[in-house]
Amino acid sequence: WIDAENALIAKLSAKDQESFFIMRNKHSIIRAVEVVERDVGAAVKSCGKANPDMKDKMTSRFDQWKDAVNPILDTARKSLEREINEQKIVDVGAAKNVLKLNDAAYKDGEKNMKKVPISTKEACEGLLASMNxxxxxxxxxxxxxxxxxxxxxxxxxDADKAEGKKKESAKPDEKKKAE
Known part of the structure; x- marks a missing residue:
């Protein structure tokens, strides 16, 4: 995917490259939220199976979690789709292809990880407490x-400027240490 992305943006100005990276990063955030939802769902299911006394409470809280997250997730997906379709920086089909390749690379990398959902009572209680x-x-x-x-x-x-100010304010201390 990296080669495809590099080829797609190679002739773009730095500003247009950044614009594409912003879209790609939005796509990655949406995917990350989907992965979190999937993994939390697997943990809730595992907790319910291992701790039947917690099943209803865990399932109910996860349903509330999804009710809060999914509407904004759907809005974010639609917004990004519209942004990709309306941008004039790169070919829409090529942009979508790069994002699909990025997803495929993520899924391929995920295959190398063995995820074991939690099931101990303590871990399940921790998950429940962390859902907020x-x-x-x-x-x-x-x-x-x-x-x-x-x-x-x-x-x-603004963040770059603030970081630059931090570095500048640290320099006098460095001078004092050198003296």
């Missing part, structure tokens, strides 16, 4: 995919 945080995290990530490119660029520039 992960729900909030997933919604926040997905909301960021809905931001216009201009906002993403401004935030990135």
């Amino acid at each position: 945080r992960t729900e909030d995290d997933m919604v926040t990530l997905l909301q960021q995919t809905l931001l216009p490119e201009s906002v993403i660029r401004k935030r990135s520039d």
Whole structure:
């Protein structure tokens, strides 16, 4: 996928390359949320099987989790699809092909990982307790995919400037140490 992406963006300006990377990153965030949902679902199922007394509570909480995450996930998918179809930077079909190749590479890499869903009572209780945080995290990530490119660029520039100021303010300390 990397070679296909490099070929796709090779002749683009740096700004247009960044625009494509923003779309690709949005795609990756959406996929990551889908993976989290799948893995949490597998853990909930495993917990329910190993701990029948927790099954209803786990299933109910996961349903609430999905009810919070899935509407914004659907919106994010549709928004990205529209963004890809409306952009004029690269061929739409070629862009979608690169994203499919990226997905295939992810799935191939995932084959090398053996995921064993949790099942101990303590781990299942921890999962249940963490669902509020992960729900909030997933919604926040997905909301960021809905931001216009201009906002993403401004935030990135602001973060770079803040990092530059941190480095500059650290330099006087380095001078004092050298003296």
